[in-house]
Amino acid sequence: MIKKIIFFMGVFLFLMPGLSAAEVWKAPDQEKAKERAREVVPFVKEYKDDCLINRRTCLVDAGISIKDVTTVYFVLGSPVIKKREDHYEPVRFAHKRHAALTNDCSVCHHFRPKDENALETTRCSACHQDSFNPDYPERIGLKAAYHQQCMQCHQNQGKGPVDCKGCHLQNVPDHKELVKLPDGADPFQVTAECLRCHDTQADDMLTTAHWLWKGPSPYTTGHRKDIMHGKGTTALNNF
Amino acid sequence: MKLTRRTFFKFMGAAGSTVVGRASSANAWESKAPPDSYGCLVDLSRCVGCRKCEEACSTVNGLPAPERANCQCTIFEKKRRPDDTAYTVVNRYFTGKLDTFDKPLPTFAKVQCMHCQDAACVSACIVGALTKDETGAVHYDVSKCIGCRYCMVACPFEIPAYEYDDPITPRVMKCTFCYDRIKKEGGIPGCVTICPTEALTFGKRETVLKIAHDRLRENPGKYIQHVYGEKEVGGTSWMYISAVPFEKVNLPVLPETPSPKLSETIQHSLFSYLWSPIALFGVLGAVMFTSKKHTDHSNRKGGD
Numbered sequence: 001m002i003k004k005i006i007f008f009m010g011v012f013l014f015l016m017p018g019l020s021a022a023e024v025w026k027a028p029d030q031e032k033a034k035e036r037a038r039e040v041v042p043f044v045k046e047y048k049d050d051c052l053i054n055r056r057t058c059l060v061d062a063g064i065s066i067k068d069v070t071t072v073y074f075v076l077g078s079p080v081i082k083k084r085e086d087h088y089e090p091v092r093f094a095h096k097r098h099a100a101l102t103n104d105c106s107v108c109h110h111f112r113p114k115d116e117n118a119l120e121t122t123r124c125s126a127c128h129q130d131s132f133n134p135d136y137p138e139r140i141g142l143k144a145a146y147h148q149q150c151m152q153c154h155q156n157q158g159k160g161p162v163d164c165k166g167c168h169l170q171n172v173p174d175h176k177e178l179v180k181l182p183d184g185a186d187p188f189q190v191t192a193e194c195l196r197c198h199d200t201q202a203d204d205m206l207t208t209a210h211w212l213w214k215g216p217s218p219y220t221t222g223h224r225k226d227i228m229h230g231k232g233t234t235a236l237n238n239f
Numbered sequence: 240m241k242l243t244r245r246t247f248f249k250f251m252g253a254a255g256s257t258v259v260g261r262a263s264s265a266n267a268w269e270s271k272a273p274p275d276s277y278g279c280l281v282d283l284s285r286c287v288g289c290r291k292c293e294e295a296c297s298t299v300n301g302l303p304a305p306e307r308a309n310c311q312c313t314i315f316e317k318k319r320r321p322d323d324t325a326y327t328v329v330n331r332y333f334t335g336k337l338d339t340f341d342k343p344l345p346t347f348a349k350v351q352c353m354h355c356q357d358a359a360c361v362s363a364c365i366v367g368a369l370t371k372d373e374t375g376a377v378h379y380d381v382s383k384c385i386g387c388r389y390c391m392v393a394c395p396f397e398i399p400a401y402e403y404d405d406p407i408t409p410r411v412m413k414c415t416f417c418y419d420r421i422k423k424e425g426g427i428p429g430c431v432t433i434c435p436t437e438a439l440t441f442g443k444r445e446t447v448l449k450i451a452h453d454r455l456r457e458n459p460g461k462y463i464q465h466v467y468g469e470k471e472v473g474g475t476s477w478m479y480i481s482a483v484p485f486e487k488v489n490l491p492v493l494p495e496t497p498s499p500k501l502s503e504t505i506q507h508s509l510f511s512y513l514w515s516p517i518a519l520f521g522v523l524g525a526v527m528f529t530s531k532k533h534t535d536h537s538n539r540k541g542g543d
Contacts, residue, residue, distance in 0.1 A: 084427075084432050085295075085432055085433055087291070087433065131427075131437060132427070132440065132441055132442050134442065134443075134446065137442070137446055137449070137450050138450060138453060138454075140437045141437060143435060143437075144434075144435065144436050144437030147287075147435040147436045147437075148285065148436050148437070151287060151436070155338065156339055158339070158340055162287070163311060164289055164291075164309075164311075165309075
């Protein structure tokens with residue numbers, strides 16, 4: 001218990017400056033990506049049914065390569081998905097990085113709209129929107145399109161996460177309502193309040209290297225010759 | 240008249256011929272499947288075993304949270320069944336299929352009530368607590384249920400569960416097809432809403448069946464050429480397509496005849512127009528009448 005309390009006190013002290021800061025800095029490209037994710041584009045009804053090999057040739061013929069990737073970073077969220085359920089945070093997708101790794105735009109941009117004026121590489125949500133549209137029964141929804149595309153590729157390549165939390169942050173509920181603390185609560189009360197729900201995490205933490213690390217410490221004054229110095233053996237907090 | 244062996248066989252022959260006559264005329268068993276019902280297609284090749292359907296199901300139906308909700312590995316070590324705390328569960332099967340790295344490829348299979356078109360449980364229920372709704376859902380009405388659990392015996396998929404731990408108000412527990420949600424316009428069951436890969440496809444049964452056949456046709460070699468539930472036990476609302484044989488993912492091989500057909504034919508032909516009780520009591524009455532006459536006669540004789 002004492003170990004847990006000290007750990008959470010540490011966490012609390014670490015978070016303190018962040019909480020007290022009046023204005024939180026926001027990454028500009030993150031804000032831009034979020035804004036883009038909020039857009040709903042008109043539904044593309046008809047697409048050009050090229051087979052995959054053709055598609056790749058088409059893209060090469062059109063002179064589209066990785067150099068043309070304008071958007072480096074996406075947030076894969078959409079009001080179309082949010083309308084049905086809101087379970088996880090949207091995935092942060094490094095578009096340019098994936099383009100560079102695959103070096104083949106047709107992996108994801110597998111079809112194009114029939115309209116010749118449309119972009120060659122249109123966005124996923126132009127064709128994949130709401131699930132189970134009776135007019136387009138075999139057109140899968142946006143959420144399914146993302147998951148099938150990402151997971152299948154990750155599986156086939158043997159690279160990249162295939163579990164939920166590998167890509168998503170869990171949708172964290174607003175802790176303002178959950179945390180119940182008196183005014184001017186002392187650190188012990190705060191820790192006890194955290195542990196009220198997060199006791200498993202605290203237990204897990206006690207079995208990790210964050211709590212049990214030990215080893216040689218050649219650069220620590222006074223402990224240069226110790227070979228088993230560390231939190232797991234002699235250092236402070238370990239009582 | 241004395242009841243001789245001969246007269247007894249006469250009566251029985253007459254009764255027997257009536258039975259045969261009635262039975263042949265009453266063989267017109269008709270399916271009670273609703274015409275424009277909903278259906279759901281499970282594409283086992285798309286399921287990734289995230290178990291979000293279990294979580295959504297428990298939230299929507301107010302059930303306890305699923306066992307180790309975020310676990311996607313050790314939970315699969317034992318095979319689970321839907322029970323009184325979970326309407327649906329996902330199991331993992333290794334069927335000998337290998338992935339691109341020669342590692343065994345798991346197949347995940349979701350289990351829930353199949354909502355049969357002609358459900359055995361509906362037929363077996365003696366108080367009408369289970370009914371086939373026009374949405375396609377096999378609907379359970381707890382206020383009518385007397386707890387006989389015939390439905391549990393009748394179900395070919397062994398789905399209905401019972402709250403044995405509740406001695407006062409036990410209920411039969413099984414998937415509701417999210418009846419309250421789907422009867423509203425545009426409503427979708429909880430599990431289907433959350434499925435990340437659209438392994439579950441919801442829609443009118445006809446549409447869904449067409450999608451299933453389209454998928455089988457457009458991906459040659461990927462699927463087993465069979466839609467499980469299209470014809471099994473006369474058709475079910477939940478249907479499966481798979482890349483591995485269905486019996487390997489614990490979907491039993493079942494006949495195409497609807498389960499209630501035989502039992503209902505026998506029952507209905509026996510009791511139509513109450514002919515069988517009438518015939519029975521007629522035979523008994525005749526036997527009594529003849530034997531009484533005989534007894535009266537012998538009594539009178541004895542009285543002399």
